[in-house]
Structure formats: structure tokens, C-alpha cells
Amino acid sequence: MTPLLAAHGLTVRYGSLAALDGVDLRVDHGQRHALIGPNGAGKTTLLDVIAGATRPVGGRVLLAGRDVTRRGPAARSRRGVGRIHQRPAVWATLTVAENVRVAALPHAVRPGRWRPGVARRAARATADTLLDRVGLHDLAARPAGQLAHGQRRQLEIAMALAGRPRLLLLDEPAAGLSATEVGVLVGFLRELPRAVAVLLVEHRLDLVYELCDTVTVLRDGRTLAAGSPAEIRGSELVRRAYAEGVV
Ligand SMILES: Nc1ncnc2c1ncn2[C@@H]1O[C@H](COP(=O)(O)OP(=O)(O)OP(=O)(O)O)[C@@H](O)[C@H]1O
The missing domain is CATH 3.40.50.300 (P-loop containing nucleotide triphosphate hydrolases)
Structure with a gap:
């Protein structure tokens, strides 16, 4: 394969x-x-x-x-390809939810079917689901710059997943x-x-x-x-x- x-x-x-x-x-x-x-x-x-x-x-x-x-x-x-970095890369002045929505937006609808309203709603739904999954739902309205390091890490993972990585x-x-x-x-x-x-x-x-199931050194x-x-x-x-x- x-x-x-x-x-x-x-x-x-x-x-x-x-x-x-x-x-x-x-x-x-x-x-x-x-x-x-x-x-x-x-x-x-x-x-x-x-x-x-x-x-x-x-x-x-x-x-x-x-x-x-x-x-x-x-x-x-x-x-x-999705990525998280050694130092979490988030937009500090956007809220936690906005960070994930921005990351989700380009992937929210299939290419060729782009409609702003549809894409925004889809990105919002994706952000809600992912923030639940990483345990940041209660902090959705907080500016990302106010998060502790571990929370930023979770946020960056949610943002990476919003891109629907393989x-x-x-x-x-x-x-x-x-x-x-x-x-x-x-x-x-x-x-x-x-x-x-x-x-x-x-x-x-x-x-x-x-x-992990495989390790490369x-x-x-x-x-x-x-x-x-x-x-x-x-x-x-x-x-x-x-x-x-x-x-
Ligand atoms: N932009 C750069 N300019 C010059 N040298 C670099 C640059 N980036 C990495 N290097 C060098 O390339 C080598 C590999 O670096 P790299 O960061 O990929 O290693 P690493 O295995 O990730 O290390 P660590 O575990 O410390 O993060 C190192 O010797 C590093 O100093």
C-alpha cells in the first residue's frame, strides 16, 4: 500500500x-x-x-x-499535514474559539462549494466540537494570550485538528x-x-x-x-x- x-x-x-x-x-x-x-x-x-x-x-x-x-x-x-510546534503558536489577541475557527475556516467546506455563511457556521461547529475534546470549552471566550502554557498546547492541538490532518x-x-x-x-x-x-x-x-508503534532514531x-x-x-x-x- x-x-x-x-x-x-x-x-x-x-x-x-x-x-x-x-x-x-x-x-x-x-x-x-x-x-x-x-x-x-x-x-x-x-x-x-x-x-x-x-x-x-x-x-x-x-x-x-x-x-x-x-x-x-x-x-x-x-x-x-497538521503541525504543532515546540512553542505553541496561537494568535494571542484572538479568543480561544476564534483561534480554532480561523484554523478551521479554510477546511470548513469542500473546494468549489465555498459560501462565506456556510463556511463560518461549519467552522464554528468544528471549533465547538474540538474545544470540547481538548477540554477548553469553558475558556472559549478568553483571549488566547491569557492561557497557561499547557492550555496553549491543547489549543494548538485543536487548531491543528481543525485542518482535518491525515x-x-x-x-x-x-x-x-x-x-x-x-x-x-x-x-x-x-x-x-x-x-x-x-x-x-x-x-x-x-x-x-x-x-507509538514505530520508532526512528x-x-x-x-x-x-x-x-x-x-x-x-x-x-x-x-x-x-x-x-x-x-x-
Ligand atoms: N536555522 C538554522 N541555522 C543553523 N543551524 C541550524 C538551524 N536549524 C537547526 N540547525 C542545526 O541543525 C542541527 C539539527 O537541529 P534540530 O533542531 O533539527 O535538532 P533536534 O534533533 O530537533 O534537536 P533538539 O532535540 O535539541 O530540539 C543542530 O546542530 C542545529 O544547531
Whole structure:
């Protein structure tokens, strides 16, 4: 079956540094795939390339078999790529509900059927549902800038889901969250429908092993290992890479 995401030979250079050096990655429909590795391994750069925010100097990105290497972030989003960032990116002066509605609007009606009133109503309904799901319904009227970090994280996830992604890129979603908030996040991610595949960058290996069925380990811009959580957990190569300098 054609994979949802296929990346071949991705290379990104910053001066003499190869942030990515010929990386291959495959994510299947509905998969929970983790990307781990020491600091500076290239994990965020790989998400950037998949999201279309960074153009590689070599390699190709295919989404459901289509080459999108030359397409920007908006085109990737239309093709089903959603993303949350290391630092939650929300519009601080808009309310929580408005943030999700704005994110939902371009996806609210099918292309060619655009009518402003219909789209606005659909976006409003999507926002209501998603704010319920992430537990922010009671804060819907609050400016997003007033939210605590963990709440912003939930809001950004709701905004990403408003784009109806088939592939959700999550960059360290647990960073800066309290233990309770991590529990909420994990519960939420476990309940995500399988129609959404997840590519998760996370330093907390307990979360990786709990949430993911496949793990790819990067180091110095290259793939060090890939396999099931059990295989990665048992890998001496991975253990050494982590012992030598991580997190
Ligand atoms: N815009 C940039 N300009 C120059 N170097 C960069 C840039 N972005 C990333 N790098 C370098 O590329 C390498 C890979 O960085 P990247 O952020 O992808 O790593 P990472 O695995 O996500 O690390 P971390 O776990 O610390 O977030 C690092 O050496 C980093 O310093």
C-alpha cells in the first residue's frame, strides 16, 4: 500500500553542517511513529522539511504518493499535514474559539462549494466540537494570550485538528507540561482516531513507548535505527547514543 508519507534521501545543510544527511522515513496511514535522538540530531529539521517550512537541498517528500517536495506549508496543509510546534503558536489577541475557527475556516467546506455563511457556521461547529475534546470549552471566550502554557498546547492541538490532518506532526508536545497536563495529553493522543497518523518528536521515552508503534532514531542528521519500541529499547546502539549525549 502507498505510504501516507515517504521521505527519501532528505538532506539539509546549514553552512558546513548537515542537519539532515540522506534521511529516509516512511509513515503509514494511522501509524503512531516516534522520532527520537540526542539534541541536535535533526528531528525538528525533519519535521520542518515534511511540513514544507524548510526546503531540502537533496531528497524528496511524497504524501500519499504525490511528490510535494517543492510545495510550501499551505499546500502541505491542504494535503493533510497538521503541525504543532515546540512553542505553541496561537494568535494571542484572538479568543480561544476564534483561534480554532480561523484554523478551521479554510477546511470548513469542500473546494468549489465555498459560501462565506456556510463556511463560518461549519467552522464554528468544528471549533465547538474540538474545544470540547481538548477540554477548553469553558475558556472559549478568553483571549488566547491569557492561557497557561499547557492550555496553549491543547489549543494548538485543536487548531491543528481543525485542518482535518491525515498526518499530525507533534514537536515535543509534553515539554513544559505538568504531570497532570501530560496525563491529559496522553489520554487525548491515545483517543485520536486512526484516520490521523502521528509523527511525534519527544524526549520523554516513557511517552514514546506508551504511544507509538514505530520508532526512528536520528543522530547527527542520519538514521541510527528504526523499529518497534521493544527493538529500540533493546538496542545497544541506541543506548550508547543516548549515553553519549542527550536530553
Ligand atoms: N536555522 C538554522 N541555522 C543553523 N543551524 C541550524 C538551524 N536549524 C537547526 N540547525 C542545526 O541543525 C542541527 C539539527 O537541529 P534540530 O533542531 O533539527 O535538532 P533536534 O534533533 O530537533 O534537536 P533538539 O532535540 O535539541 O530540539 C543542530 O546542530 C542545529 O544547531
